Amino acid sequence: MLGLLFLIPLIPFSGFAVLALGGRWLRPRGLAAVGAGSVGLSALLSLVIGASFLLAPPPGHVYSQTLWTWMHVGGFAPGVSFYLDALSLVMILVISVVSFLIHLYSTSFMTGEEGYRRFFAYMNLFVGSMLTLVLADNLLLLYLGWEGVGMCSYLLIGFWYKDPVNGRAARKAFIVTRVGDTAMAIALFLLFTSLGTLRIPDLLRLAALHWQAGSGVAVAAALLLLGGAVGKSAQLPLQTWLPDAMAGPTPVSALIHAATMVTAGVYLIARTNEIFILAPDVRLLVGVVGAVTLLLAGFSALTQHDIKRVLAYSTISQIGYMFLALGVGAWSAAIFHFMTHAFFKALLFLGAGVVIQGLGQEHDMFRMGGLRKELPLAFWTFLIGSASLSALPLITAGFYSKDLILWDAWSSRSGSPWLWAAGIAGAFLTSIYTFRMVFLTFFGRRRGEKVGKKPGMSMHVPLVVLAVLSIIGGFVELPGLPVLSNFLGHALPALAQAGSAGLELVFELIAAAASLGGIYVAYHFFLRRPERAGALAESAGGRLLHRWWFAGWGFDWIYGKVFVAPYAQVARVAGREAFDLVSTGLAWLAAAINRLLARSQTGRVRWYAGAIAAGAIIILALVATS
Numbered sequence: 001m002l003g004l005l006f007l008i009p010l011i012p013f014s015g016f017a018v019l020a021l022g023g024r025w026l027r028p029r030g031l032a033a034v035g036a037g038s039v040g041l042s043a044l045l046s047l048v049i050g051a052s053f054l055l056a057p058p059p060g061h062v063y064s065q066t067l068w069t070w071m072h073v074g075g076f077a078p079g080v081s082f083y084l085d086a087l088s089l090v091m092i093l094v095i096s097v098v099s100f101l102i103h104l105y106s107t108s109f110m111t112g113e114e115g116y117r118r119f120f121a122y123m124n125l126f127v128g129s130m131l132t133l134v135l136a137d138n139l140l141l142l143y144l145g146w147e148g149v150g151m152c153s154y155l156l157i158g159f160w161y162k163d164p165v166n167g168r169a170a171r172k173a174f175i176v177t178r179v180g181d182t183a184m185a186i187a188l189f190l191l192f193t194s195l196g197t198l199r200i201p202d203l204l205r206l207a208a209l210h211w212q213a214g215s216g217v218a219v220a221a222a223l224l225l226l227g228g229a230v231g232k233s234a235q236l237p238l239q240t241w242l243p244d245a246m247a248g249p250t251p252v253s254a255l256i257h258a259a260t261m262v263t264a265g266v267y268l269i270a271r272t273n274e275i276f277i278l279a280p281d282v283r284l285l286v287g288v289v290g291a292v293t294l295l296l297a298g299f300s301a302l303t304q305h306d307i308k309r310v311l312a313y314s315t316i317s318q319i320g321y322m323f324l325a326l327g328v329g330a331w332s333a334a335i336f337h338f339m340t341h342a343f344f345k346a347l348l349f350l351g352a353g354v355v356i357q358g359l360g361q362e363h364d365m366f367r368m369g370g371l372r373k374e375l376p377l378a379f380w381t382f383l384i385g386s387a388s389l390s391a392l393p394l395i396t397a398g399f400y401s402k403d404l405i406l407w408d409a410w411s412s413r414s415g416s417p418w419l420w421a422a423g424i425a426g427a428f429l430t431s432i433y434t435f436r437m438v439f440l441t442f443f444g445r446r447r448g449e450k451v452g453k454k455p456g457m458s459m460h461v462p463l464v465v466l467a468v469l470s471i472i473g474g475f476v477e478l479p480g481l482p483v484l485s486n487f488l489g490h491a492l493p494a495l496a497q498a499g500s501a502g503l504e505l506v507f508e509l510i511a512a513a514a515s516l517g518g519i520y521v522a523y524h525f526f527l528r529r530p531e532r533a534g535a536l537a538e539s540a541g542g543r544l545l546h547r548w549w550f551a552g553w554g555f556d557w558i559y560g561k562v563f564v565a566p567y568a569q570v571a572r573v574a575g576r577e578a579f580d581l582v583s584t585g586l587a588w589l590a591a592a593i594n595r596l597l598a599r600s601q602t603g604r605v606r607w608y609a610g611a612i613a614a615g616a617i618i619i620l621a622l623v624a625t626s
Contacts, residue, residue, distance in 0.1 A: 005082050008045055008135065015035060015037070035107070039127050043096035043100040047093065047097075058084075062085045066081040081141065083135065083137030086491040087267075098466075109459060119159060123152075123255065126156065130260040136200075137201070153170075154170045169248075176240060177232055180227050180265075181232075213279075219279045221279070228268060229269050258341070258346035258349065259342040263319070266322045284327060287414075289320075290326070291422035298430060308363060317430065319341075320426070332484065335484075341401070344466075353459075355378060358453055359449055366447065375451060377463060393515060399515070402423075405423060432521050434518075
C-alpha cells in the first residue's frame with residue numbers, strides 16, 4: 001500500500017489538469033465533482049496509507065519512494081522522490097482531510113461565481129503543491145512545492161481580479177513572501193556547496209558530522225532558512241501580507257490559514273531541525289520571533305471590525321505559538337498545535353463564510369449581532385471553534401496543544417520564563433478577541449440586514465466534522481499519555497525537559513485561568529457593558545492605541561516609507577529621458593536607417609538593375625584586390 005504514496009499529490013494535480021484543459025466542457029456539478037472529488041480521493045488514500053504505516057511500520061519508521069531522477073548536473077542528481085515518516089504522515093493527513101472539507105464547502109459557497117472552474121483548478125493545484133512540499137525527500141523538490149503554493153496564493157487571493165484592491169492584495173502577498181523565498185533559495189546554495197547534497201536525511205546527518213555547534217556556516221544556514229519560514233508563515237517582520245490576503249474568497253482564506261501555506265514555515269524548521277540545533281542562538285531567535293509576533297498580532301486582532309481580519313491576525317498569532325515551541329525545542333508540541341489549529345481555524349473561517357454570505361457579503365461585525373437564532377448551526381460550530389482557539393480547559397483540542405507549548409516554554413532546558421509569560425499573555429488576549437468576535441456577531445440585537453441565503457448540506461457537513469475534530473483532536477496528546485509525541489519521536493528530536501508532574505498541573509491551572517479570564521473580560525466589555533469598551537476606545541490613549549493596533553502597528557507605513565517610496569522615486573527618475581538615451585537613441589537610429597533605405601525603393605526597374613550591377617562590380621573588385 002505504501003507504494004501508492006506518489007498518488008497522494010498526483011491526484012490533485014490530475015484534477016487541476018482535467019479542470020484546466022477539459023473543464024470548459026463540464027457543467028458546474030462536474031466541475032465540483034472533479035475539484036472536490038480529486039482532493040477527497042487524495043484524503044482517502046492518505047488515511048489508508050496512514051493506517052498501513054501505523055499497523056505495519058516500515059523499517060526505521062521511514063518509507064522512501066523515488067519516481068525518477070529529476071536532473072543530473074556535475075554530481076548533483078536530485079530525484080522526484082517522496083519521504084514518508086511520522087512527521088510527513090501527520091502533515092499529509094491534516095492537509096488532505098481539511099482541504100477536502102474546504103473543497104466540499106466550496107462546491108456550494110462558490111456556486112454562481114464567475115470563474116467557478118478556475119477556482120477549483122487553482123485550489124487543486126494549491127493542495128497538490130502543498131502535499132509535494134511536505135512529502136519531498138530533498139530541499140529542491142520541497143522548494144518546487146514551496147513556490148507552487150506561493151504562486152497559487154497569488155492566483156487565489158486575487159481571484160476576484162476585477163477589483164483593484166484584490167489585485168493589490170495578491171501582489172503584496174507575492175512580493176512580501178518573495179523576500180523570504182529569496183533567503184531560502186540562498187540557503188539551498190549554501191547547504192549544497194557546504195555538504196554536497198540537498199537530500200534532507202543525508203543533509204541533516206552530514207551537518208551533524210561536519211559542523212560544530214554555533215559555527216558560522218550553521219548559523220548562516222539557519223538564519224536563511226528562518227528567513228524563508230517567516231515569509232511563508234507570516235511572522236515578524238514579514239507578516240504584513242496575511243491580513244490583506246482576506247481579499248480572496250472565504251474558502252481560500254480557510255485553505256491558506258488553516259492547513260497549507262502559512263504552516264509551511266513551521267514544517268520547514270521542524271524538518272531541518274538538526275541545522276537549528278547546531279545554531280542555538282538562531283533557534284532562540286525563532287522562539288523570540290514567535291513570542292513577539294503572537295503578542296503584536298493579538299493586540300491588532302482586538303481592534304479589527306472585519307470578522308475575517310480578526311481571524312487573519314489570529315492565524316499570525318497562533319503560528320507564533322508554533323514558532324515559540326520550535327524555538328524551545330518542543331518540536332512535537334509545534335506539530336500538535338499545527339494539527340489542532342488546522343481544525344478550529346478552518347472551522348472558524350468556514351463559519352464566518354456562512355455569516356458573510358448570509359448577510360450579503362457583509363464583513364463588519366458591528367453590523368451583525370443576534371445571529372445565533374437565525375443561523376443556529378453556524379453559531380454552535382463557530383462557538384466550538386472559538387472555544388478551541390481560546391483553549392477552553394479540558395474539553396477543547398486547542399487547550400491541550402496550547403497548554404503543552406506553554407509548559408514546554410517553561411520546563412524546556414531551552415525555555416525561558418519570558419517566553420512563557422509572553423505565551424500566557426497571548427492566551428489571555430486570544431480569549432478576549434475571540435469572544436469579542438462571538439458576542440458581536442451572534443449576541444445582542446440585530447444591527448444589519450436580515451439573513452438571506454442559508455447554507456446547504458455541503459456546507460453543513462464540513463462545519464460539523466471540523467467541530468467534532470476541534471473537540472476530540474486534542475485527545476491524542478493528554479498529560480501523562482503523549483501518544484502523538486511518542487509517534488513523532490520517530491522523526492523529531494526529544495525535548496530536554498526539567499519539571500515535575502505536580503508543577504505541570506500548576507501551570508495548567510494558570511493557563512486555564514488566562515483562558516477563562518479573557519472570556520470573562522470579553523463578556524463584560526462586549527456583551528454586558530459594551531459602553532465601557534466604547535468609552536475606553538474613545539479616551540485619548542485608547543484612540544491612539546486603537547489606530548496603532550488597527551493599522552498592524554504601522555508596519556505597512558514603515559515599509560512604505562523605507563522601501564516602497566524610495567523604489568517608486570528611483571523608478572520615476574529612471575523613466576526620464578536621460579536614462580532612456582541609449583534605448584531611445586538606438587530606436588531613433590534604426591528609424592533613420594529605415595527611412596533612408598525606404599527612399600531607395602523608387603519602383604524604377606532600371607535603377608534596381610543598375611544598383612545590382614554596381615554592387616556586383618564592387619564585390620568583384622574587392623575579391624580581385626584581396
